[in-house]
Amino acid sequence: xxxxxxxxxxxxxxxxxxxxxxxxxxxxxxxxxxxxxxxxxxxxxxxxxxxxxxxxxxxxxxxxxxxxxxxxxxxxxxxxxxxxxxxxxxxxxxxxxxxxxxxxxxxxxxxxxx
Amino acid sequence: xxxxxxxxxxxxxxxxxxxxxxxxxxxxxxxxxxxxxxxxxxxxxxxxxxxxxxxxxxxxxxxxxxxxxxxxxxxxxxxxxxxxxxxxxxxxxxxxxxxxxxxxxxxxxxxxxxx
Numbered sequence: 752x753x754x755x756x757x758x759x760x761x762x763x764x765x766x767x768x769x770x771x772x773x774x775x776x777x778x779x780x781x782x783x784x785x786x787x788x789x790x791x792x793x794x795x796x797x798x799x800x801x802x803x804x805x806x807x808x809x810x811x812x813x814x815x816x817x818x819x820x821x822x823x824x825x826x827x828x829x830x831x832x833x834x835x836x837x838x839x840x841x842x843x844x845x846x847x848x849x850x851x852x853x854x855x856x857x858x859x860x861x862x863x864x865x
Numbered sequence: 866x867x868x869x870x871x872x873x874x875x876x877x878x879x880x881x882x883x884x885x886x887x888x889x890x891x892x893x894x895x896x897x898x899x900x901x902x903x904x905x906x907x908x909x910x911x912x913x914x915x916x917x918x919x920x921x922x923x924x925x926x927x928x929x930x931x932x933x934x935x936x937x938x939x940x941x942x943x944x945x946x947x948x949x950x951x952x953x954x955x956x957x958x959x960x961x962x963x964x965x966x967x968x969x970x971x972x973x974x975x976x977x978x979x980x
Contacts, residue, residue: 794973797968797970800968840908853908854910855907855908855909
C-alpha cells in the first residue's frame with residue numbers, strides 16, 4: 752500500500768519568513784495530494800490540494816508543488832503569520848472507483864514566532 | 866458554511882464495552898469515512914462508505930468495527946468490545962463526487978478513552 756513520509760516533524764520560523772514542508776510517497780498510482788491544517792482540538796482542515804496533472808498550484812500565501820517523477824510534493828507558506836501555527840499534514844490517494852482512501856504523513860508542527 | 870459534526874466530543878469507556886461514535890456528514894455529500902489518530906501518530910484510514918455499503922476498509926477495521934447509516938443524516942462507527950489500544954481520536958469525513966472534485970471534509974473528532 753501507499754506510504755507517505757513527511758519532513759520536518761517540527762519547524763519554527765520567524766513571522767514573515769517562509770516555511771517549506773516536504774512529503775514523499777511510494778505508490779506511483781497516487782494522483783491526488785491534499786494538505787490539511789490541524790489546530791489544537793479541531794479536525795484536519797483542507798488548505799490546498801493538487802492533482803497529478805499539474806505541477807504547481809497557488810492560493811494566496813500557500814503553494815504546493817508536485818514532482819511525479821521523484822514522487823514528492825511540498826507545501827510552501829510565504830509571509831508566515833502567528834495564526835499559521837498548527838500541525839500540517841500531507842496526504843496522498845488514488846482513485847479506486849468510488850471513495851478515496853487518504854494516506855497521511857506524520858505531520859509537521861509549525862510554530863511562527865512573533 | 867456547512868460542516869461535519871461529531872458527537873460526543875469525548876467518550877470514556879471500560880475495556881470490553883461497546884461504543885457508538887456518531888457523525889452528521891455534510892448534507893449533500895455521498896461518501897463517508899472514518900479515520901483515527903492515536904496520540905502522537907499519523908491519521909489512519911479505517912473505512913469508506915458509499916451507497917449504503919462499505920467501499921474500502923483497512924486492516925485496522927476488523928470484525929470488532931462496524932459502520933451504519935441508520936437514517937438520512939447520521940453515520941455511525943460501532944466498536945463492539947473496546948480494547949485499550951482503541952484509545953484514539955476518531956475523525957469522520959465526508960465528500961461529494963462532482964467530476965474530479967472529491968475533497969474530504971473532516972469533523973472535529975471524538976476522543977475515545979478506553980480504561
